[in-house]
Amino acid sequence: MSEFLLSTSNLTKQFGRHRAVDGVDIHIKKGAIYGFIGRNGAGKTTCLRMISGLASPTDGEIEMFGYTGKDLKNIRSRVGCLIEAPGLYGSMTAYENMQIKCKLFGIKKPGYIEEILHTVGLADTGKKKTKHFSLGMKQRLGIGLALINEPDLLVLDEPINGLDPQGIAEIRDTLHRLRDERNMTILISSHILEELSKIATDYGIIHNGCLIQELTRKELMKRCSERIELTLSCPEQAVPVLDRMGFVNYQIVDKEHIHVFERLNESAGLNTELVTSGISVREISLRNEELETYFLNLTGGATHV
Amino acid sequence: MFNMVRMDLYRMFRTKALYVIWIVMALTMLLTTALSLMAQEMPEPQEYIQQETEENVNLGMSVSLPTLPGKQITVLDEVYANTTAKFTALFLVIFAVLFATADINSGYVKNIGGQVPNRGALFLSKTAAMLVFTALTMIGYVLLQALFCRICFGYLVWGNISALLWYLGIQILLHYALTLICMAIAVVLRNNVFSMIIVICLCGGISALIYGLIDNLMHKLGVQDFQIMKYTVTGQIAMVPLEPSSGDILTPAVISVAFLLAMSFIGSTVFAKKDC
Numbered sequence: 001m002s003e004f005l006l007s008t009s010n011l012t013k014q015f016g017r018h019r020a021v022d023g024v025d026i027h028i029k030k031g032a033i034y035g036f037i038g039r040n041g042a043g044k045t046t047c048l049r050m051i052s053g054l055a056s057p058t059d060g061e062i063e064m065f066g067y068t069g070k071d072l073k074n075i076r077s078r079v080g081c082l083i084e085a086p087g088l089y090g091s092m093t094a095y096e097n098m099q100i101k102c103k104l105f106g107i108k109k110p111g112y113i114e115e116i117l118h119t120v121g122l123a124d125t126g127k128k129k130t131k132h133f134s135l136g137m138k139q140r141l142g143i144g145l146a147l148i149n150e151p152d153l154l155v156l157d158e159p160i161n162g163l164d165p166q167g168i169a170e171i172r173d174t175l176h177r178l179r180d181e182r183n184m185t186i187l188i189s190s191h192i193l194e195e196l197s198k199i200a201t202d203y204g205i206i207h208n209g210c211l212i213q214e215l216t217r218k219e220l221m222k223r224c225s226e227r228i229e230l231t232l233s234c235p236e237q238a239v240p241v242l243d244r245m246g247f248v249n250y251q252i253v254d255k256e257h258i259h260v261f262e263r264l265n266e267s268a269g270l271n272t273e274l275v276t277s278g279i280s281v282r283e284i285s286l287r288n289e290e291l292e293t294y295f296l297n298l299t300g301g302a303t304h305v
Numbered sequence: 306m307f308n309m310v311r312m313d314l315y316r317m318f319r320t321k322a323l324y325v326i327w328i329v330m331a332l333t334m335l336l337t338t339a340l341s342l343m344a345q346e347m348p349e350p351q352e353y354i355q356q357e358t359e360e361n362v363n364l365g366m367s368v369s370l371p372t373l374p375g376k377q378i379t380v381l382d383e384v385y386a387n388t389t390a391k392f393t394a395l396f397l398v399i400f401a402v403l404f405a406t407a408d409i410n411s412g413y414v415k416n417i418g419g420q421v422p423n424r425g426a427l428f429l430s431k432t433a434a435m436l437v438f439t440a441l442t443m444i445g446y447v448l449l450q451a452l453f454c455r456i457c458f459g460y461l462v463w464g465n466i467s468a469l470l471w472y473l474g475i476q477i478l479l480h481y482a483l484t485l486i487c488m489a490i491a492v493v494l495r496n497n498v499f500s501m502i503i504v505i506c507l508c509g510g511i512s513a514l515i516y517g518l519i520d521n522l523m524h525k526l527g528v529q530d531f532q533i534m535k536y537t538v539t540g541q542i543a544m545v546p547l548e549p550s551s552g553d554i555l556t557p558a559v560i561s562v563a564f565l566l567a568m569s570f571i572g573s574t575v576f577a578k579k580d581c
Contacts (some may be wrong), residue, residue: 053419055580073422079417086413091321097413103312104417145416 004063005030005185006051006153011060013046020046022209023060028187028202033179035200036189039299044189045084048157051082051187058163065152077105080151082159086142090131094122094141097130098148105149120144120174136167143174152177156188160195172199193295207299222251224289228260228267230274231283241277245270256282309421310432318433320565322403322443327442330396331449337392338383338453342376380451381464381472384545388476389510393446397439397480398487398504404438405431406497409581418581425577428492432485432569439481447473468548475545475554475561482538482561483507485568492572495579507539516540538564 006028013021021043028034038044049055051062053076056141061068098113117123118296121141123245125133139159146154156175160168176199178184190196196203203220205213215223232238238249242250242260247270250260260270264286271284289297317323342553387393408414408427418424446471455461463469489502507514516533523531534540541557 049580052415054415056578077420077421079419081415085412085413087408089316089319089407089411089413092319096319100312100316100413102418103315104308104421106308106311142416149420275527 004028005032005065006187008051009061009063011047011050011062012058013043013055014058015049019209021050021057024206024209024211024266025214026051026204026211027214030185031179031183032066032202033186033188033200035193035196035203036206037191037193037196037203037295038189038206038263039191040054042191042206042299044206045157045189047081047206048081048155048187048189050177051145052079052083052155054081054083077156079148079151080146080148081141081155081157082146082158083155084141086138086145088130088133088138088141088145093127094125094130094133094144097141098144098271101145101148103219108148116144116147119147119177121170122203134167136170137173138165139163140174143171147178150182152185154186156183156186159188160190160191160192168195175199193291197291204294205298211245212298220291220294222261223259224291224294225261226264226286226288227288228264228270229271230258230260230281231256232258232274232279234279237279238274241274241279242270245273260262306426306430309319309426310433313430314437316395316407317404317438320404320407321476322400325437326396326400330393330442330446332451333392334387334446335453335457337387338450338457341378341386342381342457364513376498377460377462378458379462379464380447380454381469381547383450383454385472386449387446387450389470389543391510391539391542393443393476394480394483394539395505395508397442397484398508399501400438401435401484401487402491402497402500404435405491406495406500409492409495410497423577424581425573428488428573428576429569431488432572435484435488436481439484440477443473443477443480450485465548471549471554472545472547474540475557478561479538479545479557482568483542483566485565485572486538489548489568489572489575493575501565512537512539536560 001040001296004027006026008026011021011024012019012028015220024047026034026036026044026047027036036047046055050057053066053072062072064072065078067075089100092100094117095113102108104114117125120143122137122140122144125137130138133141143154143156143159146156158170163171172195175186175188179186188196188199197217197220201217203213203215203217204211230238233256235256235258238258239252242258247260247262249262252257252258267284267286271281273280313519341552405428408417414427418427421427451461451463457541482540487500487504492495494500494503516537520531523533532540535544536555538560541560545557
């Protein structure tokens, strides 16, 4: 069995000539909170709909809990989801909306619904119809609905969209609690990297239907942390110099860049040493990238937003 | 599957539209019963209205009593008149469309659509709930009709009870088939406005124009005496005689079952295949 609770292979969805999702390979470990980041229209929702079983892939495969293909239907009930806006019957109460789904799963346990409503902070809504709920309350009820039948994987599509800071904090607390208390794996999408960075343990960045990067929280923080950024024509040549100077925490990012994450006050000395060794340094700078900037740079820059 | 049916029944009985439709239907029944009393009390002898035949089919919404002049109006007469005019069908199909698309329009289907092994079963469970609704509506309709006859006419004559039960039974089956046709249309189109227009046209007789064209086409192709109405649910609703024999019941029963199976298959397949 794979080390991942969920993985996709070449997951593709095509609408007519438009390829909304193009060969996406996602890997999510058990117990992770996987932040799925992308701009509006990047293909996040389509991906999550396929993972949740609400849409069929045009191509590719999904493996969940060790099941693939048609066998996935055996474990579909272990995936709770909130895709796009929460789907609620406005003329019913929160309890009644929950009761409908409980009937589907044959859940009759007394106090079951009240417990979930308490978990998502809607225990006191009483007979209030959901059409009178605020957006935050609807989102939390949507999460509550996704929690029915104790799913092992929770798929949440933009659950913090449109929420005020307090609402966002409440959702964040709820998700942390779910992971800690129920050991739930959570796949959560958003275009707000800053918010996801406070929740997620792993990240996948999707752009124009393609997954362009998968990284852990540690890796992301490292890439966004303060560093000396060297621009060189051949970074490999600089490695012996860096080693000789005793630098250990550095990374060759691509064919032109090296990031050094330590002894940031020694940039001048480093420059001198490189030049003395005959290595031409095109640029040396001290950078401290915001998460949003990192994301924007990765997906084509702020001018495209 | 049983849990799905329980879920849909729970949802159905908590839908406001169900009670609104029942109340409006009851008020309209009261009105038509009162109108039939006025018609009977008119000075000219009421013209004997022929029973529906294959050649003389009520395609519209007019309600005509089959009561012979000088006779008391029975509950069976009233039920027959309203049913033939597709008065009850109209209310049933409106609710069928609303009920079939409620989970799609509200987005609730996204909460459950991915968690069931076969999404097509969600449509089948709706058809089971719709059977309960159709049976309850038709039976309630007969009982209310009896009450309104008593209130409006001052007397209560049921008519031939055996005939009434047979008539009610076959009409429940036909009306159930009609609601499934409407549900399938609604699920395929996923548009309440278009679906509602189509189903109201089905009940309102506008479909007769299309049927007429098909009949003419068939006649030109050399199939004489062809009437597509004989093979449609709406046609059969109007054609079942007032006191049906077992032979009269066979054709509408076969047609109903054929449509039930076909619509269940189409509806569940489309529901399973289409993305939520």
